[in-house]
Amino acid sequence: MARDRETLRLGLERLRHAGEPALTDGAVDRLAARLAASIAAKDRRRQNLPLLTFPEALPITARREEIVAAIQQHPGVIVSGETGSGKSTQIPKFCLAAGRGLDGMIGHTQPRRIAAVAVAQRIAEELGEPLGRAVGYKIRFSDRTAPGAYIKIMTDGILLAETQTDRRLSAYDTIIVDEAHERNLNIDFILGYLKRLVERRRDLKVVITSATIDTEKFSRAFGNAPVIDVTGRTFPVEVRYADPGTGSGDNGEVSHVELAVQAVADIAHERRGGDVLVFMPTEQDIRDACEALEGRAGRHAVILPLFARLSAADQARVFKPADQRKIIVATNVAETSLTIPGIRYVVDTGLARISRYSPRTRTTALPVAPISRSSADQRKGRCGRVEHGVCIRLYAEEDYLARPQYT
Structure with missing residues (x-):
């Protein structure tokens, strides 16, 4: 087991330096017992591996053999793919198929607690295992990971x-x-830490996955790691932009909350089916938008907020089917990882709280700022999953094109 290797190595080093006396005080027997127990534990893990199945409908399944081979042959692998390709739920299982998870757990980081819990639940369901046994998760204030778990989903923190x-x-x-x-700062620290750790731990494998990423930069950082691109399964998405000059803010201009509420009202007038996902930058914006929507569409739709600090029960409501149209008002927690079924319309304010680190003051701030083009494309990808989608951007096309590619 990976956890025993360093202990056994250090024990052998001490024996070499101690010489003859160490051979008579039981040190060799203790090391031999530790080694035997480690071998037995690995054998038990191999025997108890859960049965692996891979949904054929997911685009990433078509690249399974290639990804498994890359994991076996290289210390680092970069997987890039669109939203909905199945990266978050299938790659941990690909690692098991590649023979990983026997010497230690497969650790899988998510940037948000809600995504960590949702991904763990989905993988456990696909493996036919109760959550917390073969697959567990650990987030702040909650640890549902068994000692013998194979996959552990956790936040990057x-x-x-x-x-x-x-x-x-x-x-x-x-x-x-x-x-x-x-x-974010946690992800950057982790990537830098892992880059140095794989040089010291030749048994460790690192897989970096993302929907949009500068793949070549990460490939070079991890010793020219192979890059595997997975194409998502999407229907065409119509993108509607606001007219140039349409603004939001103070000084008498219409706020982004009001623009979003009006966009949802316009969607209702189209009399077409499908749920609506509205992106807002802050929790207060979400509350204001939900209150306004309750007054305008509350009788004909279910209005659901979604943000990281919401209780698990309230978060789970967005995934459950409803008799009426669902209008989900969310922060960027719904931008990636989480796949909410039935979304046909996306209303994008183009704003989010984006972490900014100041080296001068050594502090991190979360100002509301325009999102990058890649984030906007992620939001667009939330619709068009099961049928033709519509993305309504509450900013001009010129504004979109002027934004940086990445945050």
Whole structure:
């Protein structure tokens, strides 16, 4: 097992330096017992592996053999693919198919708690296992991971905290960093840490996955790691832009909340089916928008907020079918990882709270700022999953084209 290798190595080193006296005080027997127990534990993990199945409908399944071979042959692999390709739920299972998860757990990071829980639930369901046994998750204030788990989903902050007590991350034989395009401070630290760790731990595998990412840069950082691109399964999406000059803000201009509420009202007048996903930058904006929508569409639709601090029960409501149209008003937690079924319309304010780090003050701020083009494309990809979709951007096309490609 990976967790025993360093202990056994250090024990052998001590024996070499101790010389003859160490051979008579039982040190060799203790090391032999530790080695035998480690071998037995690995054999039990191999025997208890869950049955792997791979949904044929997901685009990533068509690249399974290629990804499995890359994981077996290279210390680092980069997987890039569109939203909905199945990266978050299938790559941990591909790692199991590649023989990983026997020397230690497969660690899988998500940037948000809601995504970590949802991904863990989905993988456990596909493996036919109760959540918390073969597949578990760990987020702040909640750890549902059994000692014998094969896959552990966690927030990137949890993995970063574990480096303080286990610098070699010896509980894992594989680390998957999902949604790496978000490039928050935790993800950047983890990527830098893993880059150095794989040089010291030749048994460790690293898989970096993302919907939109500068793949060549990450490939070079991890020793020219192979890049595998997975094409998502989407229907055509009609993009509607606001007229140039349409603004939001103070000084008498219409706010982005009012523009979004009006866009939802216009969708209702089209008399076409399908749920609506509205992106807002802050929780207060979500509350204001939900209140306004309740007054205008509450009798004909179910209005649901979605943000990270919402209770798990309230978050789960967005995934359940409803007799009426669902209008989900969310922060960028719904931008990636989470796939909400039935979305036909996306209303994009083009804004989000984006983490900004100041080296001068050594502080991190979360100002509301325009999102990048890649984030806007991610939001567009939330619709068009099951039928033709419509993305309504509450900003001009010129504004979109002037934005940076990545955050």
